[in-house]
Amino acid sequence: MGLVDQLVNQPHYTLVNQPRENDILSHKELFDSIPEEYLSHKEKYENAIRKTVLYYRLMQKYQNYKEGSTILDETRANYRNLVSFAVFKDYPPLMLHNGMFIPAIAGQGTPEQQKHWLKRAKNMEILGTYAQTELGHGTFIRGLETTAEYDPSTEEFVLHSPTLTSYKWWPGGLGHTVNYCVVMAQLYIRGRHHGMQPFLVQLRDEATHMPLPGVKLGEIGAKLGLSTVNNGFLAFEHHRIPRDRMLMKNAQVLKDGTFVAGPSSKLAYGTMIYVRVIIVNGMANLMAKAATIAVRYSAVRRQSQIKPSEPECQILDYVTQQHKLLICIATSLAFSTCARWLWDVYTGVMGQMESGNMDHLPELHALACSLKVVSTMDVSGLVERCRLACGGHGFMHSSNLPYTYGLATAACTYEGENTVLLLQTARSLVKAWQKGSKGKPLSPTEAYLMDKSPVPKWENTLDGIIAGFRRVSAGKVQDCVSKIDKLVKMGTSYEDAWNQTSVRLVAASEAHSRAVILATFRSEVSRAAAALSPPLSRVLHQLVHLYCVYWALERLGDLLLYTSIAERDVQELQQQYEDLLQKIRPNAVGLVDAFDLRDEILNSTLGAYDGRVYERLMEEALKSPLNAEPVNQSFHQYLKPFMHGKL
Amino acid sequence: MGLVDQLVNQPHYTLVNQPRENDILSHKELFDSIPEEYLSHKEKYENAIRKTVLYYRLMQKYQNYKEGSTILDETRANYRNLVSFAVFKDYPPLMLHNGMFIPAIAGQGTPEQQKHWLKRAKNMEILGTYAQTELGHGTFIRGLETTAEYDPSTEEFVLHSPTLTSYKWWPGGLGHTVNYCVVMAQLYIRGRHHGMQPFLVQLRDEATHMPLPGVKLGEIGAKLGLSTVNNGFLAFEHHRIPRDRMLMKNAQVLKDGTFVAGPSSKLAYGTMIYVRVIIVNGMANLMAKAATIAVRYSAVRRQSQIKPSEPECQILDYVTQQHKLLICIATSLAFSTCARWLWDVYTGVMGQMESGNMDHLPELHALACSLKVVSTMDVSGLVERCRLACGGHGFMHSSNLPYTYGLATAACTYEGENTVLLLQTARSLVKAWQKGSKGKPLSPTEAYLMDKSPVPKWENTLDGIIAGFRRVSAGKVQDCVSKIDKLVKMGTSYEDAWNQTSVRLVAASEAHSRAVILATFRSEVSRAAAALSPPLSRVLHQLVHLYCVYWALERLGDLLLYTSIAERDVQELQQQYEDLLQKIRPNAVGLVDAFDLRDEILNSTLGAYDGRVYERLMEEALKSPLNAEPVNQSFHQYLKPFMHGKL
Structure with a gap:
């Protein structure tokens, strides 16, 4: 076995060689004829959605996703990540559905909540994301402003965004893609604060996709990268949800408004x-x-x-x-x-x-x-x-x-x-x-801090x-x-x-x-x-x-x-x-070569295995829609009159 | 006079305060209602051309550009650069017309050539760029492959691109904007090589803008930045130009094919x-x-x-x-x-x-x-x-x-x-x-290299x-x-x-x-x-x-x-x-604040003088065309059938 073969057989590398991946990569409709960078922002999104549904269907099929594969599976995540690079130059708009929505329900929902919602989410009958960061607040969790006030008279939570800075901002897929979301909000019961809690909130009508009344939604705009992630904003105007939509594996709110703290907040x-x-x-x-x-x-x-x-x-x-x-x-x-x-x-x-x-x-x-x-x-x-x-x-x-x-x-x-x-x-x-x-005593990776021995003679080893x-x-x-x-x-x-x-x-x-x-x-x-x-x-x-x-x-x-x-x-x-x-x-x-990243995954004129760098650069240049016509219309409209002193 | 005022009056800062700049910035048609980042690659170009012609007309007007202002004027270049940031987030497609095309004619053309071409170029009757780098060659000038062979029988140079790697690649504006170009090519006369020489080459018909026969042109495609510069490629197929199109201030080729070397190549x-x-x-x-x-x-x-x-x-x-x-x-x-x-x-x-x-x-x-x-x-x-x-x-x-x-x-x-x-x-x-x-003896900035004095005592000054x-x-x-x-x-x-x-x-x-x-x-x-x-x-x-x-x-x-x-x-x-x-x-x-960069020049939601960061972020987000509709069409076409298991 040669050097490369051995290296390929290391755990890190074998993943990309799974035949299932090759199957996915054989679906030509997953690839673009016009590279994404030539599309408008809106077209990029629409094209990403087109590919997303096909991609996730295929992933479900090849991974037997429905039958109990766990989300917390490192090798699978790595595999998914690499195949995804072949299809999306940026991450896909549903990235956080598997990446955070499902884990949040799995980690913070009660068995009953998991039974109902996890099934729907894994079948992708509903699509979700996870909203914590706000326009004016990131790192400092206690500073988050979105509130969830419990109303015992109707057994509902009232979600509200009191300020512009309290708008949820950044969640992937939130803009126009998902219809559900796990929302982190400050819980209040009868005026008393009970910390940040997770709420499973429906945002859009399942049939029409229209934002529900009291829910303000949109995308946050163009970015340096991640252009197809459809990062969004979200605000609530006294929006009511049933009591059972708080994810209550840890803390609970009883019907009468009694708050029951969870066993340990460290599990999160x-x-x-x-x-x-x-x-x-x-x-x-x-x-x-x-x-x-x-x-x-x-x-x-x-x-x-x-x-x-x-x-x-x-x-x-x-x-x-x-x-x-x-x-x-x-x-x-x-x-x-x-x-x-x-x-x-x-x-x-x-x-x-x-x-x-x-x-x-x-x-x-x-x-x-x-x-x-x-x-x-x-x-x-x-x-x-x-x-x-x-x-x-x-x-x-x-x-x-x-x-x-x-x-x-x-x-x-x-x-x-x-x-x-x-x-x-x-x-x-x-x-x-x-x-x-x-x-x-200190933990193994920090024990050296207490090494009081004299500075040893330096060795270049x-x-x-x-x-x-x-x-x-x-x-x-x-x-x-x-x-x-x-x-x-x-x-x-x-x-x-x-x-x-x-x-x-x-x-x-x-x-x-x-x-x-x-x-x-x-x-x-x-x-x-x-x-x-x-x-x-x-x-x-x-x-x-x-x-x-x-x-x-x-x-x-x-x-x-x-x-x-x-x-x-x-x-x-x-x-x-x-x-x-x-x-x-x-x-x-x-x-x-031993990293074994297929050309589809590299997606690069400069990095392809066959080394046809210049030919590929030229081929890709010719895909620019500007190159479809020898003379752009702007010549007649602007440049010609300009050069003739008529503009 | 306060600290800021004094700083503003430093040479570096005064430039941006010229009233002429304020005049230019008052032309609202120079600014975009939909930010550039939402447009497709082609739309970005067309929009940039729309703004370019207006911008250059105004610059000519306010700078009295025609009446003898020199290009090699640092303060003016700085001024232009800053105003340009207000209009173009990237550089404009005609950047190299003033930046390299005109300087090349001014620096390398004979007085006759300058008289004719410089006037046309400064009036922007013709638009040009400067082509040296090739697809396969950058740094190493001697490796450039484009040839210009002199044909004494017709008193013409024959420009030719013998390989794919010899294609000119990168010049700004070359794609679809300019109709002239200073092209660097290896000069051959009767089979003998006479180094790289500059040629003023017409690329497109002045009336129709169609590439001339024997001239292959296009843009090189989307990039990390500089998306409106319209960088292009250029190849010649035995393309003939008259003898007087070689810029002959330095080296010359006489009618009979005699090569006369220039006085010093260092001037370049x-x-x-x-x-x-x-x-x-x-x-x-x-x-x-x-x-x-x-x-x-x-x-x-x-x-x-x-x-x-x-x-x-x-x-x-x-x-x-x-x-x-x-x-x-x-x-x-x-x-x-x-x-x-x-x-x-x-x-x-x-x-x-x-x-x-x-x-x-x-x-x-x-x-x-x-x-x-x-x-x-x-x-x-x-x-x-x-x-x-x-x-x-x-x-x-x-x-x-x-x-x-x-x-x-x-x-x-x-x-x-x-x-x-x-x-x-x-x-x-x-x-x-x-x-x-x-x-x-060494030059002033290198003299210290020969300081043989013993290492002095360190001082924290x-x-x-x-x-x-x-x-x-x-x-x-x-x-x-x-x-x-x-x-x-x-x-x-x-x-x-x-x-x-x-x-x-x-x-x-x-x-x-x-x-x-x-x-x-x-x-x-x-x-x-x-x-x-x-x-x-x-x-x-x-x-x-x-x-x-x-x-x-x-x-x-x-x-x-x-x-x-x-x-x-x-x-x-x-x-x-x-x-x-x-x-x-x-x-x-x-x-x-003392840098005195106006809000138009900063063009930033985060940096505006009034500090309305969150309001601006929201206003800009709402400009995204995706936010014009509550439900994107891709929902009906893809997401809905997908969620219902029908795709």
């Missing part, structure tokens, strides 16, 4: 963390897509000569190009590896939680935050690096790199804005520090680099704690001290995340490599090595401050890095 | 450098736009509480937000300052060149490359930072941040791809090093930081020279050694550029500040200080390696940085 963290695990894996996919496109293009494109006597060389032979791109291959593997690992941690902790053990939830939460932030941040940056590495052609939509960037960068903001999440992780690190200082990153992280957390303490002693409130330290807290949090990612990537690959052929194992270790050295060089300032690394170590690291580029270069195309 | 550098100066200033404008939008939004947006007892705070009060945004204000000022300074250097060197003195051309070239690279790189990154700092709303096209990013990031690639330019600058630095090592950056740059150049020498001694060819050192060369080149930018920003502001009021002078110095400290912290690893900076200096720098954020915070909104 599950879905949130699950979504972040999925995001990390999604980022690995986007990185694989972009790396495949840019590496293949760089093997086809020839530009300038390294030596005057030689023909123009493949641009992948320029070491600067290798520097831009090989880290992208390593990054995709690093995040798919970390996502798989995080998935195992997640299922483990969820299992414990079902038996009432919440001990590991905070650590899991911090890990999911860290990985979500670093994966979205790094992949967004590196997708752009891939695009720019393709020169002008990367700027063409037909390269599919701009769309890929739109998908990656959006994830920096949704499901927890990155800076906010880093500060949450920082809070957990500071807590761990304080706990550790009192001699209490993987272990040395990972230990160095832990030193950096621990040092930064300690600095933050000291600064906060100092400010508090000077009379500053803890909150102001926290804010004044927040630039450093964010940096500490990122350093911790990097330490976790480097260590996880390294150990998981070592574990898996035992079962692989020596050549494959070698190239995977080269990628891990490249990844660690790359980040050591990127964070030299930190290493110089917090570890014993010396100038000659740095020189050696730089040389190691350049040697690794040279070693990996011959396998670069093989490695992206 | 002038236009290229000029364009780069304009780009640096353009980046300062884009940065000012993005900073204004993000800072104003951050003063309006409230989210979470710093203290539980207080109401939700302006997000600009979060130090992490100040960290993201205040550097953007400083960056805009840094690049507008450097652009003005570079403009003075440019006009000085051009003056010398006219009297035959080419001595300072290489330095100017290296400076223009450096500043073009660093300004496009930094501003692209920081525009995205502004966008992400606006959370989800920054993702909306109505924020105008995505368009702004499209304009900024495109400049990383056009007019010299950034990595290629950094390597060109590196070549000049290595040359300077070699020259200096032989005791020869502006002078200290700037001196530190020079040490870094000199140290990196020296490392590169050593590595190349070592490789060559080991038997590697110089070219391969160069390539193997190129990751370091790029870093050295960037370090040099940073040293130049920091020093220039600092000295030019000090010079200008003498004439300002103490409060204004103070805040400008704070911004210079912030800029220097920010970059010192960003490049700590380099400073720790190449200077005597110690851990406690770093701690103090970090504290200085945080203190500066606190000092500048109260003036943040005033400073962006």
Whole structure:
């Protein structure tokens, strides 16, 4: 078995080779004759709906979706995600139906509610989304303004949007697509506030699709990306719904208006963390897509000569190009590896939680935050690096790199804005520090914070680099704690001290995340490599090595401050890095081929397997409706009279 | 006079206040009722042409364009650029008519050619662009494939595109707009090659606009940005043009086919450098736009509480937000300052060149490359930072941040791809090093490379930081020279050694550029500040200080390696940085107000002067054509039968 075949047989890769996928991709009506980027905003939506219904039918058919496949199934989600890229350049308008509507009912509905609504939702007799964020409120849940007031006289909730800033804003599919929605609102009973609760609300008439009276709906408008997601807004004008539409698995409101609090509000963290695990894996996919496109293009494109006597060389032979791109291959593997690992941690902790053990939830939460932030941040940056590495052609939509960037960068903001999440992780690190200082035991991924041994001699090895990153992280957390303490002693409130330290807290949090990612990537690959052929194992270790050295060089300032690394170590690291580029270069195309992303999924003139870059660029250009006529009508109307001085 | 008024009266700002601009902005027909992002690709083009003819007529009228205003007029170009933002979210399709077509004729045409063609072009009786890049060739001019073969028997040139990769690709307006073009082609006379020469070629019939026989034309398709520029492709099939259509100010072809070489090919550098100066200033404008939008939004947006007892705070009060945004204000000022300074250097060197003195051309070239690279790189990154700092709303096209990013990031690639330019600058630095090592004098901006004094004690002052950056740059150049020498001694060819050192060369080149930018920003502001009021002078110095400290912290690893900076200096720098954020915070909104970008120019729901963010977001959303109907037709056609299981 060759290197590529073995790599393809890794769990990450086999998914895309399922014959069912090939079946779906054989439905030519799922593909566009005129690429989406030429359509108007409205046409894009209508075309997406046309494809959506067909796509979901086929997915149901091939996945036997109705017969009990669970939503919380990582491999299936990954598979769906990749096939979806072949059909939609952006995400489809019904993305949140499976992604959040169904999980919300499953996670927060009573057995009776699940029986009725989950069946309808899974059969897609009703279509739904999930509405939490408001026009004026995102991160700060307590600030949300939508109210649900219980009226015991009619046994109804009255949903209301008191201000413009209270309009629900952003939910995918909300604009014109769904007819139901799980709405988060502040519950009031007889004037008393009972926190945010979930309500299953019908928004549109099932037969006519008209918004129900008291429901104001629309789409929020054009965006940098996600143009077919049909993100919408929603406002209620004293809109009444029956009592049984509050999802009451946790908290309950009885007929007479008695409020019964749920057993633990921590259970709701599950879905949130699950979504972040999925995001990390999604980022690995986007990185694989972009790396495949840019590496293949760089093997086809020839530009300038390294030596005057030689023909123009493949641009992948320029070491600067290798520097831009090989880290992208390593990054995709690093995040798919970390996502798989995080998935195992997640299922483990969820299992414990079902038996009432919440001990590991905070650590899991911090890990999911860290990985979500670093994966979205790094992949967004590196997708752009891939695009720019393709020169002008990367700027063409037909390269599919701009769309890929739109998908990656959006994830920096949704499901927890990155800076906010880093500060949450920082809070957990500071807590761990304080706990550790009192001699209490720390969780496995944070234990290193309390390492009080003297700074060891620097070693230019993987272990040395990972230990160095832990030193950096621990040092930064300690600095933050000291600064906060100092400010508090000077009379500053803890909150102001926290804010004044927040630039450093964010940096500490990122350093911790990097330490976790480097260590996880390294150990998981070592574990898996035992079962692989020596050549494959070698190239995977080269990628891990490249990844660690790359980040050591990127964070030299930190290493110089917090570890014993010396100038000659740095020189050696730089040389190691350049040697690794040279070693990996011959396998670069093989490695992206091994991601095994079919041409339909790549959807790119620059990245197709056959390397017909220029022919495809020309073919795609000719699909522009502007090219259907040699002279555009605007010449006669405007340009001609203008040039003749008559306008 | 208040702080803002004084700032407004700086040269950079006065331009936008010209009453003529206000006149142009009063023409309501220049603005769209349906925002561009809702139109199809074809509609966008047609709408852009509609506005273009009106816009250029008005510009001619208000600028008395016909009566001798020069194209090479920096302030006018800046003025035009800003007004253009009010009318076009992207650049207009005729951008290169004034930007490159007219300068090419002016710079490369004979007096007779200028007399005839320049007049027609300036009157816009003909519309043109400039075609050099080909589908398969960008950077490497010698690799361009389009040929122009002289036929003495008919006194014609025969233009030909021998391959698909030889198609001209990218020129703005080429698709369907212009009817003339300056085409760069490889000149052959009787089989002998005479280098790249410029030809003025008619492409379309002036009356019908049909492409001429032998001319294949079209647009290259949809892109990440610049969607109304109408970038096109062009191929010739043995297309004949008269001998006098070669622009012969420099090289000439006589009737009998005799080739007369021009006096110096270096003159052509002038236009290229000029364009780069304009780009640096353009980046300062884009940065000012993005900073204004993000800072104003951050003063309006409230989210979470710093203290539980207080109401939700302006997000600009979060130090992490100040960290993201205040550097953007400083960056805009840094690049507008450097652009003005570079403009003075440019006009000085051009003056010398006219009297035959080419001595300072290489330095100017290296400076223009450096500043073009660093300004496009930094501003692209920081525009995205502004966008992400606006959370989800920054993702909306109505924020105008995505368009702004499209304009900024495109400049990383056009007019010299950034990595290629950094390597060109590196070549000049290595040359300077070699020259200096032989005791020869260096140009003013490179003289520091030969500073052989011992590493001085680190000082946390502006002078200290700037001196530190020079040490870094000199140290990196020296490392590169050593590595190349070592490789060559080991038997590697110089070219391969160069390539193997190129990751370091790029870093050295960037370090040099940073040293130049920091020093220039600092000295030019000090010079200008003498004439300002103490409060204004103070805040400008704070911004210079912030800029220097920010970059010192960003490049700590380099400073720790190449200077005597110690851990406690770093701690103090970090504290200085945080203190500066606190000092500048109260003036943040005033400073962006002082950029004096009118609402029409900002074109942003988030950045308008009155702060009606949420109202504008809602108003803009309602402009989406999808929102014109409560139920989209696709419901009846697809969703309804789908939900009823009939599809």
